[in-house]
Amino acid sequence: MIDISSKKIIIFDLDDTLAASKSVIEEEMSDLISGLLTKKKIAVIGGGSWKQFNEQLLGHLQCREDLLSNLYLFPTTATRFYRCHNGIWVEVYSDVLRPDERERIKLSFKKAFEESGYVQPEKVYGDIIEDRGTQITFSALGQKAPVFEKEKWKLENESLRQKIASIMRDLIPEFEVRTGGLTSVDITKKGINKAYGVRQIEKLLKIPINEMVFIGDALYPGGNDHAVIETGIETIAVKGPEDTKKVIIGWL
Numbered sequence: 001m002i003d004i005s006s007k008k009i010i011i012f013d014l015d016d017t018l019a020a021s022k023s024v025i026e027e028e029m030s031d032l033i034s035g036l037l038t039k040k041k042i043a044v045i046g047g048g049s050w051k052q053f054n055e056q057l058l059g060h061l062q063c064r065e066d067l068l069s070n071l072y073l074f075p076t077t078a079t080r081f082y083r084c085h086n087g088i089w090v091e092v093y094s095d096v097l098r099p100d101e102r103e104r105i106k107l108s109f110k111k112a113f114e115e116s117g118y119v120q121p122e123k124v125y126g127d128i129i130e131d132r133g134t135q136i137t138f139s140a141l142g143q144k145a146p147v148f149e150k151e152k153w154k155l156e157n158e159s160l161r162q163k164i165a166s167i168m169r170d171l172i173p174e175f176e177v178r179t180g181g182l183t184s185v186d187i188t189k190k191g192i193n194k195a196y197g198v199r200q201i202e203k204l205l206k207i208p209i210n211e212m213v214f215i216g217d218a219l220y221p222g223g224n225d226h227a228v229i230e231t232g233i234e235t236i237a238v239k240g241p242e243d244t245k246k247v248i249i250g251w252l
Contacts, residue, residue, distance in 0.1 A: 001250050002234055008207050009072075010036065011198065011233075013216035013225050014046030014056065015181050017244055021147050022052070022181070024060045029241060032248040034063035039252075041205070043072040045197040047180040047224065049132045050075045050082065058089075072205065077180075077224075078197025079134030079188050081204070092204065095134050095189055105136045105172060105187045112167040118160060125149075138164070140183040150182035161185065162222075180224040193227040209233050215244060 004010065012018050018033070019025045025033070036042060044057065053075045068084040075082070081092040097105070109129055112118075118140070120128055125142035139145065140153055140161065154161070165185050168177045176188045194214075202209055212233050216225030219237045229235060238244045 001247065002213055002236060004040065004213060004251055006211065007040065007213050008211040009041040009043055009201065009205070009213075011043045011045060011201065011212055011214045011228075012244070013194075013214075013218070014044050014048060014053070016217040016240055017215060017238060018044065019056050019241055021150060022048070022056070022144070023147060024056050026241065027060075027062075029245060030060055030062050032245060032252065033061060034067065035252050036248055037063060037067040037070045041070045041072065041207075043074060043197075043201055045074040045078050045194050047077050047135070047137065047184065047186050048075055049130075049135075050080060053082075072201070074197045074200070076132050076135040077178075077186060077188055077193060078200060079192055081200060093200075095192060097134060097136070097189065101175075101189075102131055102136060105175065106131075108168055108171040109136075109138055109164075111171060112164045115167050116160060116163045118164060134188065136187045137180075138185045139181075145183070147182075154182045178224050178227075179222070186224070194225055195227040195229075195231050198228050198231045198233055215247060217243075 015021045018029060053073055065087050073082045079095040082089050083092055106129060121141060126144035128139060128142055130137045130143050141149055161179055165177055165179050174190055176190050176192050178186055180186045201207060209231055214228045214233050215236045215238060217238050217240060218225040219235050220226060236247060
């Protein structure tokens with residue numbers, strides 16, 4: 001295990017690292033994060049919206065208010081950055097897509113569905129295409145689909161998701177296209193990914209990359225955490241929240 005005595009900040013992915021996909025963190029995870037916040041700064045970079053970060057993480061994080069100043073949140077794949085000042089979460093920056101860019105992305109998704117053969121299921125759970133302002137996200141079963149349904153869809157349709165993503169890269173090469181979570185395809189401005197988030201931490205928090213460590217479930221080639229490797233940051237691959245708990249317990 002990486003020795004974190006020389007590390008100033010621990011960076012986590014959210015979905016399938018700190019919590020099951022689109023689910024809330026467990027009480028044990030809350031306790032572990034709180035304990036780690038007494039020793040280190042923590043950043044979380046995920047594809048979900050700020051609302052989702054609130055629902056999954058902040059709404060279930062039980063820790064002293066003063067410790068929140070050590071927590072830095074980067075929703076929608078680091079297109080936004082929030083930090084806590086005196087108990088209030090403040091947006092530091094936001095890389096918002098222009099209206100014409102958002103419309104182009106949505107129209108491109110329609111073309112990609114036609115070319116790939118994707119057909120919207122009869123039963124969906126929320127929006128298939130979600131406009132998060134800084135990111136447009138396609139979720140094959142809808143944003144609020146149960147985890148077991150998403151796991152089943154991924155098992156049966158991962159090649160279809162990759163095909164949609166590949167078509168989107170050809171249709172809109174001026175944007176960043178990547179798969180995320182179990183059923184999603186995320187679109188942001190070009191060059192914005194989790195490596196961008198790591199560099200923003202370096203720039204805005206004045207922390208050298210060699211004093212960071214990143215923990216995620218998708219560090220493999222093609223995974224939505226893999227981009228961080230290009231920064232030279234040390235990484236720890238986990239298979240899910242239970243693995244993450246073991247890593248944090250080892251540090252504490």
